[in-house]
Amino acid sequence: xxxxxxxxxxxxxxxxxxxxxxxxxxxxxxxxxxxxxxxxxxxxxxxxxxxxxxxxxxxxxxxxxxxxxxxxxxxxxxxxxxxxxxxxxxxxxxxxxxxxxxxxxxxxxxxxxxxxxxxxxxxxxxxxxxxxxxxxxxxxxxxxxxxxxxxxxxxxxxxxxxxxxxxxxxxxxxxxxxxxxxxxxxxxxxxxxxxxxxx
Amino acid sequence: xxxxxxxxxxxxxxxxxxxxxxxxxxxxxxxxxxxxxxxxxxxxxxxxxxxxxxxxxxxxxxxxxxxxxxxxxxxxxxxxxxxxxxxxxxxxxxxxxxxxxxxxxxxxxxxxxxxxxxxxxxxxxxxxxxxxxxxxxxxxxxxxxxxxxxxxxxxxxxxxxxxxxxxxxxxxxxxxxxxxxxxxxxxxxxxxxxxxxxxxxxxxxxxxxxxxxxxxxxxxxxxx
Numbered sequence: 001x002x003x004x005x006x007x008x009x010x011x012x013x014x015x016x017x018x019x020x021x022x023x024x025x026x027x028x029x030x031x032x033x034x035x036x037x038x039x040x041x042x043x044x045x046x047x048x049x050x051x052x053x054x055x056x057x058x059x060x061x062x063x064x065x066x067x068x069x070x071x072x073x074x075x076x077x078x079x080x081x082x083x084x085x086x087x088x089x090x091x092x093x094x095x096x097x098x099x100x101x102x103x104x105x106x107x108x109x110x111x112x113x114x115x116x117x118x119x120x121x122x123x124x125x126x127x128x129x130x131x132x133x134x135x136x137x138x139x140x141x142x143x144x145x146x147x148x149x150x151x152x153x154x155x156x157x158x159x160x161x162x163x164x165x166x167x168x169x170x171x172x173x174x175x176x177x178x179x180x181x182x183x184x185x186x187x188x189x190x191x192x193x194x195x196x197x198x199x
Numbered sequence: 200x201x202x203x204x205x206x207x208x209x210x211x212x213x214x215x216x217x218x219x220x221x222x223x224x225x226x227x228x229x230x231x232x233x234x235x236x237x238x239x240x241x242x243x244x245x246x247x248x249x250x251x252x253x254x255x256x257x258x259x260x261x262x263x264x265x266x267x268x269x270x271x272x273x274x275x276x277x278x279x280x281x282x283x284x285x286x287x288x289x290x291x292x293x294x295x296x297x298x299x300x301x302x303x304x305x306x307x308x309x310x311x312x313x314x315x316x317x318x319x320x321x322x323x324x325x326x327x328x329x330x331x332x333x334x335x336x337x338x339x340x341x342x343x344x345x346x347x348x349x350x351x352x353x354x355x356x357x358x359x360x361x362x363x364x365x366x367x368x369x370x371x372x373x374x375x376x377x378x379x380x381x382x383x384x385x386x387x388x389x390x391x392x393x394x395x396x397x398x399x400x401x402x403x404x405x406x407x408x409x410x411x412x413x414x415x416x417x418x419x420x421x422x423x
Contacts, residue, residue, distance in 0.1 A: 012268040015260075019279040026286050033290035041297075125234065125388050126355060 046077055046089055048133075049106030049115035054086040055079035066090075066194070068187060076195060085196045087114055088188070094180025097172040098122040101131075105184040109196055112146040116181055121173075128173035138165070138174070147185045155182045202323050205330055212334025218311040219342035219397070220404050225311040229343060230393040232302055234354065237362045239347030240340060241299045245284060247336025250312045252280045254320040254332030261321050273316045274307075281306045298364055311339060342400070349396050352377050354387035 042060045050059055059077040068074040068090075079087040089106040101121040106114035116139060123129050130136040141164070147155075156162025157174050166174045188195065203211070218224050225246075232242035253276050257264070264272050285303045288296040296303075306312070315335050320328040352358055356378040363371045386392045 008265050008267045011263060011265055012271055015264075015272050015275055019275055023279055023282055026283055030286045030290035034286070037289065037293045037296075040293075124385070126383055126385055 045104055045117060045119065046106075048117050049089050049104050050077070050079045050087050051114065054081055054108070054114075056081050059089065064195075066191065069183070069190075078195075080198070083198060085109060085198060088195050089114075090184070090187075091119065092180045092184035092187075094176035094183075096121055096123050096176045097128050097170065098124065101173075101176055101180065103177070103180055103184075105181060107185065107188045110146070111185065111188055111192070112144055113142050113181070113185070115140075116142050116184075123173045124170065127167065127170040130167050130170070131173060131177050138167070139177070142181055147182075147189060202327050205327070208327060208330045209334050212331065212336075212338040213341060214338070217338045217342055217404075218314075218335055219339060219346075220401055222311070222314070223401070224314055225309040225339060226397075228302065228305045228309050229346065229397060230390055231305060233343050233347040233350055233393055233396075234388040235351040235357075235361070236344050236347035236359050237365050238298070238302075239343035239345075240362075241295065241365045242302055242305075243336070243340025243343040245288075245299060245303055246306050246309060246312070246339050247333060248284055249277065249280045249306050250315060250336040250339075251329055251332035252283075253277050253312050254315060254328040255325060256280075257316045257320040258323060258325045258328035264321070269317075269321065273313055273321075277312050277316070278307050294364055298361070311335065346393070346396050346400060349400075350387045350392050353396075354383045354385065354389075354392060356383045 039060060043058075046059050057078075057080045059079045062078050062080065064076050064078065066074045066076055070093075074090055077089040078085050079089075087106055087108045089104055092103050092105045094101045094103065099122045101123070102119040103116055104119055105116045108114050117133060118131050118139065121129070121131065123131065131139055133139055150163050153161070154163040155178060157164050157166045157171060157178055159166055159171055160175065162178065164174060164178050212218075216222065219226075219229055228242055228246070233239040253273075256276050257273060260272075281303060284306075285300070288303065289300065312332075315331060319331045323331070348358055351360065356376060358375050358377055359373045362373050363369075366373075384392075387396065
């Protein structure tokens with residue numbers, strides 16, 4: 001090997017080594033803070049769908065693993081009070097106008113919705129994004145509803161003969177959202193015993 | 200080539216050789232992040248930090264980086280700086296990170312930092328290089344904020360929405376509603392609006408330059 005080539009290789013190697021060490025050090029310094037922030041975020045988003053009044057545990061860490069109807073791994077966050085499950089929260093998925101939408105759905109032990117929030121979506125800004133609580137209170141109307149209330153046939157947007165408003169200029173987003181929430185309630189109904197079982 | 204003076208560096212970065220409006224570099228983050236003025240401002244400032252740090256490091260090591268391996272070393276340095284910013288923001292400026300976090304990695308794909316490393320920091324001393332990074336970054340910020348402001352007003356009817364998330368509660372006063380939300384023209388917050396607005400601003404800047412400096416060209420433009 002020519003000596004010149006070797007020198008270039010060594011220089012590049014030294015830069016990689018130096019910056020690799022610096023990156024490892026930064027990661028090590030920030031690791032705990034980042035983990036703490038992630039935990040706070042999850043507590044915040046769970047706090048919106050599981051009221052703090054109904055639990056005396058930390059639902060973020062009190063979880064069970066299940067499989068949803070599509071066979072995906074599903075983490076169920078459980079609210080317990082006095083040793084009994086008072087509510088559960090889990091992610092549900094819907095398809096919107098521009099891809100998958102992800103929600104966090106909270107359901108109490110009677111099968112009523114405690115709350116639902118959007119975790120991620122790619123809907124059109126200004127039209128479909130009114131499902132975010134930041135942009136409108138449309139998503140809040142689901143609290144307190146359950147599979148029988150309204151009746152199954154009415155779990156749809158008004159355009160499809162149901163009871164939920166669509167938005168001006170956006171029907172597909174609310175339709176997907178309603179379907180996602182309903183699928184979550186169906187999942188709850190089908191697995192109620194397992195969800196409420198205290199081990 | 201003699202090292203340019205600081206006045207020259209400032210003017211080049213902010214206006215005369217502006218990264219977006221003249222060199223047309225960094226179009227990917229420009230289009231992705233300028234649906235609102237606040238996002239443009241945040242992305243611009245994050246990029247400025249990365250550019251200042253990368254310019255500084257490359258200038259400091261410029262005598263050790265051989266021509267043959269300079270490109271991988273530049274990319275390594277930019278990517279490392281982006282990761283530093285990403286980790287530090289996630290840990291210590293989490294609210295801001297939630298707004299910008301998704302877009303910080305996009306800085307790696309921005310060719311403006313790489314262009315400044317190659318054409319400036321690799322040849323000039325540390326201090327001018329640092330200044331070049333800062334002012335090229337601020338020029339980028341200026342362009343992104345301007346594009347963002349126009350797109351936001353036309354598309355959503357607001358200006359600097361959520362600026363208090365980025366800059367702190369003290370900046371609540373800059374958030375304003377210019378016109379009712381349902382008067383917004385949706386196209387302007389979607390990618391085509393980004394290209395249109397950027398193009399119009401580039402044209403506007405050229406017209407200003409021509410009018411300011413070159414009377415003959417202006418007369419020519421009138422006669423056409």
